[in-house]
Amino acid sequence: xxxxxxxxxxxxxxxxxxxxxxxxxxxxxxxxxxxxxxxxxxxxxxxxxxxxxxxxxxxxxxxxxxxxxxxxxxxxxxxxxxxxxxxxxxxxxxxxxxxxxxxxxxxxxxxxxxxxxxxxxxxxxxxxxxxxxxxxxxxxxxxxxxxxxxxxxxxxxxxxxxxxxxxxxxxxxxxxxxxxxxxxxxxxxxxxxxxxxxxxxxxxxxxxxxxxxxxxxxxxxxxxxxxxxxxxxxxxxxxxxxxxxxxxxxxxxxxxxxxxxxxxxxxxxxxxxxxxxxxxxxxxxxxxxxxxxxxxxxxxxxxxxxxxxxxxxxxxxxxxxxxxxxxxxxxxxxxxxxxxxxxxxxxxxxxxxxxxxxxxxxxxxxxxxxxxxxxxxxxxxxxxxxxxxxxxxxxxxxxxxxxxxxxxxxxxxxxxxxxxxxxxxxxxxxxxxxxxxxxxxxxxxxxxxxxxxxxxxxxxxxxxxxxxxxxxxxxxxxxxxxxxxxxxxxxxxxxxxxxxxxxxxxxxxxxxxxxxxxxxxxxxxxxxxxxxxxxxxxxxxxxxx
Numbered sequence: 229x230x231x232x233x234x235x236x237x238x239x240x241x242x243x244x245x246x247x248x249x250x251x252x253x254x255x256x257x258x259x260x261x262x263x264x265x266x267x268x269x270x271x272x273x274x275x276x277x278x279x280x281x282x283x284x285x286x287x288x289x290x291x292x293x294x295x296x297x298x299x300x301x302x303x304x305x306x307x308x309x310x311x312x313x314x315x316x317x318x319x320x321x322x323x324x325x326x327x328x329x330x331x332x333x334x335x336x337x338x339x340x341x342x343x344x345x346x347x348x349x350x351x352x353x354x355x356x357x358x359x360x361x362x363x364x365x366x367x368x369x370x371x372x373x374x375x376x377x378x379x380x381x382x383x384x385x386x387x388x389x390x391x392x393x394x395x396x397x398x399x400x401x402x403x404x405x406x407x408x409x410x411x412x413x414x415x416x417x418x419x420x421x422x423x424x425x426x427x428x429x430x431x432x433x434x435x436x437x438x439x440x441x442x443x444x445x446x447x448x449x450x451x452x453x454x455x456x457x458x459x460x461x462x463x464x465x466x467x468x469x470x471x472x473x474x475x476x477x478x479x480x481x482x483x484x485x486x487x488x489x490x491x492x493x494x495x496x497x498x499x500x501x502x503x504x505x506x507x508x509x510x511x512x513x514x515x516x517x518x519x520x521x522x523x524x525x526x527x528x529x530x531x532x533x534x535x536x537x538x539x540x541x542x543x544x545x546x547x548x549x550x551x552x553x554x555x556x557x558x559x560x561x562x563x564x565x566x567x568x569x570x571x572x573x574x575x576x577x578x579x580x581x582x583x584x585x586x587x588x589x590x591x592x593x594x595x596x597x598x599x600x601x602x603x604x605x606x607x608x609x610x611x612x613x614x615x616x617x618x619x620x621x622x623x624x625x626x627x628x629x630x631x632x633x634x635x636x637x638x639x640x641x642x643x644x645x646x647x648x649x650x651x652x653x654x655x656x657x658x659x660x661x662x663x664x665x666x667x668x669x670x671x672x673x674x675x676x677x678x679x680x681x682x683x684x685x686x687x688x689x690x691x692x693x694x695x696x697x698x699x700x701x702x703x704x705x706x707x708x709x710x711x712x713x714x715x716x717x718x719x720x721x722x723x724x725x726x727x728x729x730x731x732x733x734x735x736x737x738x739x740x741x742x743x744x745x746x747x748x749x750x751x752x753x754x755x756x757x758x759x760x761x762x763x764x765x766x767x768x769x770x771x772x773x
Contacts, residue, residue: 264288297558297575297584299544305552309376315460315546317405317427321376322383322398324349328368329631335387336634339403340739347398351736352638353387360384376400390642410744411437418758419446422744423467426459426516431466438470438500448761449500450754451520452508454534458515461492461543461562468523469494471505471530476565478523481543483560488543490560504767505530506757509609510617514538521609522564528599528771532611533757539572539608566595568605599772612770613760615753623717624724626675627667633725636666637732650734650742651749655726663729664718676712 271279286304293300303311313319323342324335335353338345355363358374366374377383379402386395407430411421419441423434438449451467458464465478472478472494480491507521507530518537524530543560561569573584587606594602604610620628627633640662647653655663667673683706690696718725727750735743748754760767 297542299540299542299556300558301556303554303556308552308554311546311554313405315428317407317425317429319376319403319405320379320381320400321403322347322349322385322400323403324375326355326368326371326375329634331365333363333366333368333371334634337735337740340741342403343398343401345739347396349385349387349396349398350389352634352641353389353394356386356388356393358383358385390638407433408437410741411441412741412745413441413444413446414450414748414754414758417445417447418450418761419444419448420450420452420754422452424456426456426461426463428460428463430459430463434467435470435499442500446503448504448506450506450508450757450761451530453513453517453521454508454510454753455512456514456517457512457538458517458540461516461519464516464519465492465494466496468520469496470499471501471503471524472498472527473501474498476527479519479562479564481560481562483543485559488560504761504764506761507532508534508753508757509537509611510535511538513609514540515542518570518609519562519564522568522570525603525609525612526564526566526568526595526597528597528601528773531613531760531767531770532609533613533760534611534615534753535617536610536614537570537608539570539606541569541571566597566603568593568595568603570605570608572606572608597772601772613756615756618752621717621721621724622677623675623712623714623721624728626673627725628728630673632667632670632673633729633732636663637729637736639666641733641736647733647737650738650745653730653734653746655730655733660722660726660729663725664715667714667718675714675717680712 268281268285271284272281286302289302293302309319322344323339324344325337325339326333327336328334333355334351335344335349335355336351338349338351355371357363358371361374363371363374375383375385377400379400382397382399384395384397386393388394405425405427407423407425407427409422409424411419414420419438421434421437421441423430434451438446441449461479468478469476474494474497476494478492478494480489482489505524507524509517509521509532513521513534514537518540521530521532521537525532541561541563542558543562544556545559546554546556549555561571563569572586574587575584577585579585592604592606594604597603640659690699727747731743731746734746738745760770
């Protein structure tokens with residue numbers, strides 16, 4: 229009977245899709261659907277153990293979609309919480325960022341004003357149990373799932389803090405991850421808005437924040453889209469409309485199906501048509517972020533500063549399926565007003581390892597902005613003012629990887645009730661010396677440079693050769709010359725490490741907002757943005773005005 233219904237549905241599918249797919253594809257579709265049905269049937273009849281049909285089907289669907297691109301995704305009815313979080317930025321939980329560190333899960337940032345923070349949980353707390361279930365050896369994803377639940381439900385959480393076990397009863401709330409985690413005036417007249425996602429409320433949030441800042445004396449604006457992976461296309465169009473006239477083409481889409489060929493035009497009179505604008509991007513700015521940055525660049529309406537963006541020029545739509553499931557499908561590519569598509573990877577043209585290839589340099593085309601500047605497709609958004617991303621020294625990288633700053637700050641703040649404001653706070657020499665002492669007491673922290681590691685490799689090769697005895701003395705001298713001196717390097721890279729420690733300390737008392745404010749003092753991107761905005765001749769020159 230099941231098989232009969234399967235073929236009935238298949239036949240209807242073939243008949244209905246005959247015009248769309250053409251006669252030549254009918255047999256191929258029917259053959260493959262029949263094979264899938266036969267595989268399921270034989271597993272049910274003959275597999276040695278009773279198959280978990282639901283699990284097998286989910287794996288099969290995921291594997292099938294993986295062959296297309298990373299953005300075509302099946303949401304099972306049990307994963308609807310993930311879908312709601314993606315589209316609305318909301319979930320039921322305690323409001324805290326957690327991370328796995330050396331096999332345990334820690335609270336690394338309670339969100340200000342949310343249940344975790346108001347209940348007394350703090351950054352640095354190691355999660356021991358949730359509702360009596362031990363969390364040792366659990367992944368951060370498993371812990372996150374245990375923390376989530378319906379609004380109004382209570383949850384008992386045990387944590388370890390400075391060697392003591394503490395229990396908290398936390399009432400879950402509907403947590404809305406803010407589209408704008410921070411906005412404020414950088415100085416007397418430069419307004420800054422950080423947009424972290426394009427959920428259903430992104431436009432309203434951005435508009436509201438800029439209107440508030442306008443009342444505080446805004447004459448210049450910065451829109452920070454760094455690390456913003458995108459979201460809803462309509463929200464991007466409306467945000468662009470804040471700065472450009474009514475009736476302007478922001479983006480258009482082209483799909484295999486003709487009805488997906490659409491143009492998106494600004495519909496409203498802009499609130500800020502003339503304000504000098506800088507948009508910040510980096511390699512993690514994607515999709516809707518690239519629509520905003522790319523369209524404003526094409527219209528010569530904003531100076532784009534930072535690093536080349538990710539390059540996601542694909543548009544998805546979500547379809548409702550049976551049994552409460554959903555399917556998110558890539559339906560088209562989008563193009564900025566100049567006619568360029570920013571898509572960097574070609575998922576249908578994969579290499580021998582089945583990894584997508586970058587679009588070939590020979591296929592990259594040049595387009596013109598409104599004022600005649602050259603821009604290219606196939607490579608994301610190339611900033612008007614490209615800044616080299618600060619790369620950390622090997623020592624700083626190892627300190628971050630080993631979570632030494634996080635662990636030191638846990639100890640540092642244990643006896644402190646308050647610190648000076650986020651703009652004013654400094655670690656100072658005494659604080660940094662405390663960090664040096666902390667690192668010294670960590671025998672498990674091993675630090676060596678790339679040069680040292682390469683010398684070890686060379687030495688191992690030479691030791692297998694008779695020549696080693698002739699060069700051993702010289703090689704030993706070379707090893708001594710390049711050997712790392714941890715204390716000396718901690719002093720050498722103080723200007724690099726100290727701001728990271730300061731930022732973590734500030735976050736413990738002033739949360740994400742304070743951390744953002746403090747970072748302005750040492751951010752090259754913010755400094756360059758201020759300089760360009762305050763130099764009208766350079767601003768105009770960049771935009772070819």
